[in-house]
Amino acid sequence: MCCVCQGKDLGLEKKDGVLSLFDHSNQGGDRGRSEPGAEASQLSLFFPSWVAFEYPDFQGQQFILEKGDYPRWSAWSGSGGHHSDQLLSFRPVLCANHSDSRVTLFEGDNFQGCKFELTDDYPSLPSMGWASKDVGSLKVSSGAWVAYQYPGYRGYQYVLERDRHSGEFRNYSEFGTQAHTGLLQSIRRVQH
Template sequence: LTDKQKKRIFRKNILQQKATVFSSCFCALQITVYDQEYFQGRRMEFTACCQNIMECGMENIRSLKVECGAWVGYEHSSFCGQQFVLEKGDYPRFEAYSGSNSYRIERMISFRPICCAVGLIDSRMTIYEMENMMGRQFELCDDYPSLQAMGWMNNEVGSIHIQSGAFVCYQFPGYRGHQYIMECDCHGGEFKCYREFGSHAQTPQIQSIRRIQH
């Protein structure tokens, strides 16, 4: 094969991969929510985002099952407040998805799929010491229960660049505390200061990070 033919094949493969991820985002998504714990009470199935479960006749989501895809739940309507990453599996009570949150909030009103995590294996991100992608930096492509243990000499992260995939960052080591969902297709993958980590972010404290997979 000539170089030109090789490049054409390479571009075709990349386009096919992107098409697969895009189509799976719309075809391989399903979440079932319940208004009582342990999958009791009223139930509803969704294959797309929900901005306000109250508009669907539920006061709150107290248990759920993720059948396909990865999702993020929010404390308030319109995707605001505390965030909760929801990967495939059963969540019979709030504690199952809260990530050992130090701030007990038994409330989930809105949720949406994490499209860039669906079918994507190669997740990559860079964390920076200061805002606007300045200062010391470190590239991550794996799960890190403690950033300090891997050599990050700080309990804060000033800014983040997600090159591919999606990650969930936690306030404390061991995947505990506030959760911040970071996606390559939000903000162009650039989170230039902690205020862009989420509407609930009050400090730049991040001490553990892991990838989000479907």
């Protein structure tokens, strides 16, 4: 089975939003129109950025998919994180803008405790001076970010956008459906 998701099918204004899914690695298998519950072994992205989820209805582990090809599941799962060989729901990231990306991290829930404002990528939050291993809450003022469980952009991925929750994530549980802890140790801007 194969699936081609286009922006217009997802309610987008842009006509060039295309995500091609193939049922075999290296672009093998048939190409067809988007079908609910489609699984993929290989992906090609033509819209700048997407968020893929391992379960339907945007549930489970999140995977950031930026423009390019993903020949096997290991390419989207990354290193040191949860590995999933199926992706069952997708949505585009619409607010990735590097010229004006800003996020503020807070040590505690509800924007309490020590805070730090970021406008650039940080492969290691502890090395830049963040004293805690956890982030209790955060505010995305602009742009789209992907935060990782471990330094070096490894581990679980959390896509954090200004257009979700009005950019306010009051507790780590709002980072994603799989977030069971506030452990965040690296963060970067979503590529577009």
